[in-house]
Amino acid sequence: MPPHANKDRPLAALIVPDLLELLEEHPESIGPQTEEMHPADLADIAEALPEDMVRAFLSALPKERAGEVLEYLDESLRTMVLEELTAVEAASIMSEMTPDERADALEELDDETADEILAEFEPEEKAETERLLEYDPYTAGGLMTTEFVSVDENLTAEEALVAVRAMSRAGRREAMYTVYTIDGNGRLRGVLSLRELLASPDGTPLSELAWSEVVSVAPDLSQEEVSQITSNYDLVALPVVDAEKRLLGVVTVDDVIDVIQEEGTEDAQKFGGMEALEEPYMQIGLWQNVRKRGGWLAVLAVSEMLTASVMVRYEGELGRVLLLSQFIPLVMSSGGNSGSQATSLIIRAMALGEVHLDDWWRVVLRELPAGIILGLLLGAIAFGRILVWNALGLYDYGPHSFMIAVTVGLALVGIVLVGSLTGSMLPFLLKRFNFDPASASAPLVATLVDVSAISIYFSIAYLLLSGTLL
């Protein structure tokens, strides 16, 4: 097993003390000694170093390795290191990064530093990087790399293999598991895997080998859709083409995995009732932590104050039948809980592309019976609880205990139904008006349902108990 597989003693903890000593005394030996290590492990080690030693560590590595390590380095640390380096040093390391990672890293720098580094690139590299920087980072264009392998569709398999070998000798090609065939105008015509190329008899024309139905996307397609397509077709690379079908770049599967995880984190945090964080939780400062949470908490608290106004309306009833207050928390939380379940189901189904906007009525048809059954379940539990408590003398609900039990039970049927419907429809409503459906958080649904829950509860109480208790 490689050292990293031992989770209890992370590689970095084992190596950092020795490394600090080497940096002090024999920096020239660091390159050879770390030669066989995966750049992701070197990045972990860099992250565990004291911040002021990271630059020295990167400088001790061969340029190519330093560039690879930068690709795996935590974003804020990467930005810090790049700002510390001179523009010439930064540019020479960044030239070794893949074009898409290089553009991403530049994007995080302040404009001035980025421009200084850009100015140090070779003209061709500079132009390529600037082209990539023009795309919105959250689209196919922003994700794609320009290091891909394309060959003329008129070649034979053997000629293509020679061309591919020449390209891979000329330099690192990130997206090289798939070979694209293009026509004389650079238009994407077909795709074949490197395996298919290697397996083919020597004389076969490429046009016979390649698949002509190529899954490709436009550069402005959102990263969510890019990840859905990559995952639906089990791709390792997704070609990006312009309106004339000219091949612009390729999105590789490792970037898609990052997108899927980012999107999952954002959705989870939004669903928890906050704005998505920009960095991992353990790295954010107190201020970001508070700011991302405080906004929604305040909005929700202000909305929840509506319930105070509703409560005021029923203060008369409450004064006469004080024991009704006992069940306020129960009816409120049951509405919120059923709403939270329905919302999480729908948001996730939307994120995976299982449910679309025009499916809303199908969802209603599912939630209506589900909500009624779940409501009856909770209603029965509460009904039983009140009668049992009364019978056992645990609490005296008075002569009208049966009607109180009916009130709470019926209220729960209505409230769970309203909760399920509100929770399932809110993501549709948000999506319809071009908001992120993931903003339909558990707390937001609960808050929306609370007002209805209290109104339903007291209305049923008023109907059933007036004349007797009220």
Added chain:
Amino acid sequence: MPPHANKDRPLAALIVPDLLELLEEHPESIGPQTEEMHPADLADIAEALPEDMVRAFLSALPKERAGEVLEYLDESLRTMVLEELTAVEAASIMSEMTPDERADALEELDDETADEILAEFEPEEKAETERLLEYDPYTAGGLMTTEFVSVDENLTAEEALVAVRAMSRAGRREAMYTVYTIDGNGRLRGVLSLRELLASPDGTPLSELAWSEVVSVAPDLSQEEVSQITSNYDLVALPVVDAEKRLLGVVTVDDVIDVIQEEGTEDAQKFGGMEALEEPYMQIGLWQNVRKRGGWLAVLAVSEMLTASVMVRYEGELGRVLLLSQFIPLVMSSGGNSGSQATSLIIRAMALGEVHLDDWWRVVLRELPAGIILGLLLGAIAFGRILVWNALGLYDYGPHSFMIAVTVGLALVGIVLVGSLTGSMLPFLLKRFNFDPASASAPLVATLVDVSAISIYFSIAYLLLSGTLL
């Protein structure tokens, strides 16, 4: 753009009517006509067909294509079709699937059907499939395929390339972007990408080209950890080795993406306060929908009844100062909301491996100040709201309005702090006792915090208002 990119008119809707006609009149033409299509698209089309036509459609395809389509087919439909086919037919199509998908498909069938089909496989294929079936499906062993490319470490680059070409000609090799080098005992010694192999000068010994630090895992590693490692190292394939480091199989990145999405869905549904569904939301029946939600709803409702007992204790105070009831929903929901935020942060950070069990005190150190600041924010809002309403005459809080505002404000500080701490610590507690931290759902946290919220609120009211209002 390929047809699938038009989301408003899915490919399946365009093709199904024509296909039904073809199936009726010229089934033999379906193979050639769909030759260039991606099997994922063919699976979409199969899913859009009337259920009783799916079998005819698969039978009309060449066996190899039918096997590929099965790999992409929705699980329940795949199970249905395989059960309809004779064991001989099913076995001949399944032989064309990749070994890992074949084992997965068999796992979903009832034991009898699976055994009948297994009996029809070639002996070698049968043994391989049975070996794969022995692994827990949620581990590296359950995910891996046995179609990988390994070569003797003593070969030269050119010899290895010849071997790789021979292997790829001999049949489909799923995990073939990476070449593993092994010693005479089948032990994993190194790894190199197909690119590195193609780029190397002819005479180079493989041992010089291959990376000796190979990221590999044991077959019993959980699928979550498999996906974390694959994503950390940007791998397209992760080798699985036994205790002697013999190469058993390889987990490919497309399966890792499926795992990441499955885990994300499970976590989202659990966080919404329910058990994870076994199938996509739009495919589950009413009964599963109700069962997966009803259990937790009932548990939460029963727990929430604890609040009724707490409310009873404060009924005296509530009777004397009825207007305190107005703010019960606000204090309850604020505690729940802050708890839900903290929980979603920690669960997600744990799922991504950013936070570990022994980080709990670091989290406390972050949540303590954050909770206090957020509590002060909400407290200030409520305090202001009461005084403003009172001043504007929107509601008459009486002569002690200031103390009521202080009560509600102070209660919120305490409640938001308790909410943040409870919400952030519950996932640690669950993980410590080997439960899934994702079970710390928003509703569960809210329910736990509700009892404290009401107690804190009435205790502060009792302290501050006794002698005046109480």
